[in-house]
Amino acid sequence: xxxxxxxxxxxxxxxxxxxxxxxxxxxxxxxxxxxxxxxxxxxxxxxxxxxxxxxxxxxxxxxxxxxxxxxxxxxxxxxxxxxxxxxxxxxxxxxxxxxxxxxxxxxxxxxxxxxxxxxxxxxxxxxxxxxxxxxxxxxxxxxxxxxxxxxxxxxxxxxxxxxxxxxxxxxxxxxxxxxxxxxxxxxxxxxxxxxxxxxxxxxxxxxxxxxxxxxxxxxxxxxxxxxxxxxxxxxxxxxxxxxxxxxxxxxxxxxxxxxxxxxxxxxxxxxxxxxxxxxxxxxxxxxxxxxxxxxxxxxxxxxxxxxxxxxxxxxxxxxxxxxxxxxxxxxxxxxxxxxxxxxxxxxxxxxxxxxxxxxxxxxxxxxxxxxxxxxxxxxxxxxxxxxxxxxxxxxxxxxxxxxxxxxxxxxxxxxxxxxxxxxxxxxxxxxxxxxxxxxxxxxxxxxxxxxxxxxxxxxxxxxxxxxxxxxxxxxxxxxxxxxxxxxxxxxxxxxxxxxxxxxxxxxxxxxxxxxxxxxxxxxxx
Amino acid sequence: xxxxxxxxxxxxxxxxxxxxxxxxxxxxxxxxxxxxxxxxxxxxxxxxxxxxxxxxxxxxxxxxxxxxxxxxxxxxxxxxxxxxxxxxxxxxxxxxxxxxxxxxxxxxxxxxxxxxxxxxxxxxxxxxxxxxxxxxxxxxxxxxxxxxxxxxxxxxxxxxxxxxxxxxxxxxxxxxxxxxxxxxxxxxxxxxxxxxxxxxxxxxxxxxxxxxxxxxxxxxxxxxxxxxxxxxxxxxxxxxxxxxxxxxxxxxxxxxxxxxxxxxxxxxxxxxxxxxxxxxxxxxxxxxxxxxxxxxxxxxxxxxxxxxxxxxxxxxxxxxxxxxxxxxxxxxxxxxxxxxxxxxxxxxxxxxxxxxxxxxxxxxxxxxxxxxxxxxxxxxxxxxxxxxxxxxxxx
Numbered sequence: 001x002x003x004x005x006x007x008x009x010x011x012x013x014x015x016x017x018x019x020x021x022x023x024x025x026x027x028x029x030x031x032x033x034x035x036x037x038x039x040x041x042x043x044x045x046x047x048x049x050x051x052x053x054x055x056x057x058x059x060x061x062x063x064x065x066x067x068x069x070x071x072x073x074x075x076x077x078x079x080x081x082x083x084x085x086x087x088x089x090x091x092x093x094x095x096x097x098x099x100x101x102x103x104x105x106x107x108x109x110x111x112x113x114x115x116x117x118x119x120x121x122x123x124x125x126x127x128x129x130x131x132x133x134x135x136x137x138x139x140x141x142x143x144x145x146x147x148x149x150x151x152x153x154x155x156x157x158x159x160x161x162x163x164x165x166x167x168x169x170x171x172x173x174x175x176x177x178x179x180x181x182x183x184x185x186x187x188x189x190x191x192x193x194x195x196x197x198x199x200x201x202x203x204x205x206x207x208x209x210x211x212x213x214x215x216x217x218x219x220x221x222x223x224x225x226x227x228x229x230x231x232x233x234x235x236x237x238x239x240x241x242x243x244x245x246x247x248x249x250x251x252x253x254x255x256x257x258x259x260x261x262x263x264x265x266x267x268x269x270x271x272x273x274x275x276x277x278x279x280x281x282x283x284x285x286x287x288x289x290x291x292x293x294x295x296x297x298x299x300x301x302x303x304x305x306x307x308x309x310x311x312x313x314x315x316x317x318x319x320x321x322x323x324x325x326x327x328x329x330x331x332x333x334x335x336x337x338x339x340x341x342x343x344x345x346x347x348x349x350x351x352x353x354x355x356x357x358x359x360x361x362x363x364x365x366x367x368x369x370x371x372x373x374x375x376x377x378x379x380x381x382x383x384x385x386x387x388x389x390x391x392x393x394x395x396x397x398x399x400x401x402x403x404x405x406x407x408x409x410x411x412x413x414x415x416x417x418x419x420x421x422x423x424x425x426x427x428x429x430x431x432x433x434x435x436x437x438x439x440x441x442x443x444x445x446x447x448x449x450x451x452x453x454x455x456x457x458x459x460x461x462x463x464x465x466x467x468x469x470x471x472x473x474x475x476x477x478x479x480x481x482x483x484x485x486x487x488x489x490x491x492x493x494x495x496x497x498x499x500x501x502x503x504x505x506x507x508x509x510x511x512x513x514x515x516x517x518x519x520x521x522x523x524x525x
Numbered sequence: 526x527x528x529x530x531x532x533x534x535x536x537x538x539x540x541x542x543x544x545x546x547x548x549x550x551x552x553x554x555x556x557x558x559x560x561x562x563x564x565x566x567x568x569x570x571x572x573x574x575x576x577x578x579x580x581x582x583x584x585x586x587x588x589x590x591x592x593x594x595x596x597x598x599x600x601x602x603x604x605x606x607x608x609x610x611x612x613x614x615x616x617x618x619x620x621x622x623x624x625x626x627x628x629x630x631x632x633x634x635x636x637x638x639x640x641x642x643x644x645x646x647x648x649x650x651x652x653x654x655x656x657x658x659x660x661x662x663x664x665x666x667x668x669x670x671x672x673x674x675x676x677x678x679x680x681x682x683x684x685x686x687x688x689x690x691x692x693x694x695x696x697x698x699x700x701x702x703x704x705x706x707x708x709x710x711x712x713x714x715x716x717x718x719x720x721x722x723x724x725x726x727x728x729x730x731x732x733x734x735x736x737x738x739x740x741x742x743x744x745x746x747x748x749x750x751x752x753x754x755x756x757x758x759x760x761x762x763x764x765x766x767x768x769x770x771x772x773x774x775x776x777x778x779x780x781x782x783x784x785x786x787x788x789x790x791x792x793x794x795x796x797x798x799x800x801x802x803x804x805x806x807x808x809x810x811x812x813x814x815x816x817x818x819x820x821x822x823x824x825x826x827x828x829x830x831x832x833x834x835x836x837x838x839x840x841x842x843x844x845x846x847x848x849x850x851x852x853x854x855x856x857x858x859x860x861x862x863x864x865x866x867x868x869x870x871x872x873x874x875x876x877x878x879x880x881x882x883x884x885x886x887x888x889x890x891x892x893x894x895x896x897x898x899x900x901x902x903x904x905x906x907x908x909x910x911x912x913x914x915x916x917x918x919x920x
Contacts, residue, residue: 335551339628339656343686346559346629351583353554360554448542449550455541 024122032062032138038121039066045193047208048180049128056088059101063137066124070181071131073150076112081133081146084111102140110135114147129188131181159261159283161428164300171261172283176206179263179278179285183210186267191215197228205236206280215273217506220289220470224275239279239286248468253433256469258290265299271512273505289472289504292464293489295430296320301492309492316424317490323421324434327364328445328453330414334360336449353408361446363407367415368439370397375419472504558623559583561600562632562685563661564670565610565647567639576613577671578603578625579685599682602675610650627656631689633663633706634670634725640744640751648713648749651706659707662692664725665744665751673727676736684738688725691740695723700761701743702769713749716870716881717861720746721763724754747860755853762850765796765813765843766863788821789839791899800869802876809865809893813843816900832901840897847895855889865891 023042029035036051043049052065063085067077087109088101106115118124119142124134131149159171172179180194191213198204209224227246236242239259247256260266261283266276269287277286296316301309333340334349341349356363374393378386398416401407418438425431437460444452467474477485482503487493500510564577579600603621607613617625633651635644651657666673678687692703704712704722712720724742743760745753755763794814801808817839854863866884870877880887 334554338552338557338626339658343559343561343629343631347581347583350554350557350559354583356555452542455538459538 024120024125026121028119028121028124028136028141028143030139030141032064032136035121035136035143036064039124042121042125042190043128045195045213046190047196048177048184048194056085059088061101061138063135065133065135066128067133067148068128068131068181068184070177071129071150071184072133072148073131076148076150077133080111081135081148084109085135102135102137102142102144105135105137106144110144110146112146112148116145118143118145125190126188129184129190162260162262162265162298162426164262164298164303166303167299168262168264170263172263172266172278172285174281174283176208176278176280179283180208180210182263183267183270183276186263187212187270192270195225199228199231199233199242200236201232201234203235203237207236207242208278209275210270210278211275212270212273215271215501215506215509216275217273217504220275220472220504223470224277224288236279238282239277239284242277242279243286248470252463252467253436254292254464254467254474255295255427255429255433256288256290256467256474258287258294258427259284259429260287261285262299268299268302273501273509289470290474291469291472291476292474293478295427296425298426306492306494310490313490313492316426319421319424320434323418323425323431324438325441325453325457326418326421327368327414327438328441328443328456329450330445331361331364331442332445332449332453335446349408349410352410355405356408357406360411361442363411364414364442364446365439367397367407367411368418368442371415371419372435477503552624552626556624557626558621560625560627560630561683562634562674562688563627563630564634564636564666564674565639566636566669566671567642568606569638569642573606573608574610574613575604575606575669575671576610576617577674578605578617579674579683580625581629581683600684602671604671610647627654628658630657630661630685632685632692633661634666634673635663635722636666636668636670637751639670640665640746643749644746644751645749648706648710652710657706659710660705662689663704663706663709663722664688664740665722667724667726672736673725673738676727676738678738688738688740692723695740696769700757700764701740702760702763702767704769708769713746715864716866716877717864718748719860719862721862722746745858745860745862747858747862752860753858755850758846759850759853762843762846763863764793765811765847766798766850768795787819787823787835789817789835789901790820791815791817791839791843798864798868800865800872802869802873805892807865807869807880807887807891809868809891811847811893811895812898813847813896814898816902818903819901827904832904836899836901839899839901843897843899844895851893855891859885859889861888 023038026038029038039049039051048069048071050065050067050069052067053062054065055062065077065081065085085105088105102117106117118127118134123145124143127145128134133146133148135144135146157171157173158169162171170182172182184192189212192210193213194208194210197207197209199207207228209221209228211221224246228242231242231245233241233245243255243257243259244250249256258269260269266285266287270276274287274289277288279286296313301313304312338346353360358366371393374389374397378389378393381389398412402409402412422431422435422438425434441453441456444456446452448455465473465475465479473480476482477489484500485502487498492498496513499513501512503510559581560578561581562579564579566575566577567573568575579602582599582601603617605613605616605619607616614625635647639647651661652659664673674684676684678684678691695701695703701723702721704720709720709722721743723740724744726739726742727736728739741757741760743755743763744751745755792815794816796814797810797812799810799812801810817836851863854860861884865888866877866881869880
């Protein structure tokens, strides 16, 4: 409630919530270098903050224009702000000694629609993060805020890959500075650090790692930096290059780094204490470290009410398992364990399979391969031709093959169910891994029965539990068990109950919200 | 070192793949014949077995849109003989192209002659066979098992599946106790060495040429031999003495003192049989509980007194029926299928060792005391008969 009233009384609600940090309350100093030092400190490791220093000859004072690249309209700054500041020297000879040149400049010279005077560091950072330009003059304890927001919104469009019913519709663009500005707009905090690297001898691709200072575990950031600095490659065209170059091990089918085209999703990752890695020229932003569970979750799980999450996530988990095991289990049960099927079902399966020329394993394998081919063909083709593939697939595989006696209807049902199941996995790079593993499960089931499936699952679990992504166990929080994090695995607790960040976030800053009792404890301690 | 561990894992994987059994179990769908029911007869002339299999014919389920209305015989009957049952089963392969799959068999029918000459070898074979389920229903046929399997149950395409459904219904509420292999073996092994199984009868009905299958009586085994068949009423009373089926339904008309016809439906609750070892000998206390529902009534005035008398009538009727059953068990058959010996053994294992020696002498003279406690429930929902006969009630 307190916060609510506070935000009503002041004009900048976001600023109010930051009052906790003393540095934001500091008044502006008369010394320009002092002011700048505070800003440097606050925006340390923020490569997108631009400090344009110059001297106004006529009044012999140095001044600085501060703005955030991508958030502010550079054209406006170039054409209006800088010339009008330069103008100051020609007319204001008589007011040279005035202490309040800032006021005179504001009244007489600056050709900007909205200008306001600022007197504290907090106001300055707030203005910067909103895309405005700050004018600091040496010898003045006030700063001018010029409203110059100019991030490119038109080029931001909805993603085609990660669709949601509810949530922001924007996606990342191909331009890294716009992408960073999109993140900045989500997380308006000077703690959001952006560090740039140039990788690729020929392409000179800019990649940026972004994280929230104080929330992220610094060892992960250091590890990422170390791995990036080790890269020695001539070209980086997509974030997939970086993903493979910095991942922990190549001997696995499972993706160890998550990627997303949605700013809200990346922002959520950053707020959980993860590191986002943006690569210029691609909308796919890498999020690391990643765990298996995260690949089965979507950003919508957090936007919809918590009660639906349990249902949706369990459906997803069930179909994840189905997608991996169904063809293998079916072939195994039909070949070795016929007694497990209810009698009427077995009778109809036998009746339907009458006259099918192939053993059931070959039948399943053929159908699987046919489906994979259809899917692959469907992705590459432009959308008008896409329908043709669908129709041909449905007619040939679904109907004609059954009528011709090449395959049995029950096998079509099994493969179709598996196909639907594989599409219900939200992340398609995880889908790829499961698809490949499905074939090995099919072989194991066909040659060893359910015993083979069991062997396969054991080997898979051993492998998964040995995987690590930047020091974080791949199966966490399930193995090793982190009880608090189970609030966000299969079910999602209401937000009021999710007070902690994941265990891989900074140990000193695990609470994302504090109950009143905890606050008191903190004050005492 | 790294290669060593990799080699180690590869070896584990190869061993686990190559060194396992059951690889010969694999069979393709079109190689197998599903057996639904097994009939076993004994040919007394040369002491060999005649095995009848009911094999489900799945080709009829193939989706031919025009043929679907024509429900034909979905099963085929195959017969084979051999010196033992296993021999007979092997002989099937001589004139059969497919592998027989017994894992979906539901029903095993034993002929009366076979049961009279002893079922121990049959039960042993059924128990040892890896594919056979111990939940197969056991039935004794009054004719040959082959004839039973060849006959038809009207609604079902295969006889065995029909009998299976029938037994499932009996288990929920029925007049006889269905018996599966597992329970039959357990019964035969307990102290009394006696077991029971339902009798399946094939009788010619007058209006139709096809024979009709009836299951309404129980057969009693002693030392693996069939020694007698209970009557209809005795079979119903047997429900009170065994625990295999819960909540049985017993329907019978009672003649109350006021000459009104009432049919009640009695649901059984677990029966307590408590043996009391006294100096005079063993005295059994049988406590039966149940609840009765009025199904059909005519001209009854539902006063508390009338209900009390009705309860008394039900109790006495049930009591006399149970007396008859126990009398048959003790005097006629001298077989403890009602389970007295097991109860004594369970409650007084030490004393049982002494009693056991003279059991066949003691058993027919065991005194018993039957207590019935029947509650007529749900009377208030519909109280008096819907339409009362005024003339009679005014009298």
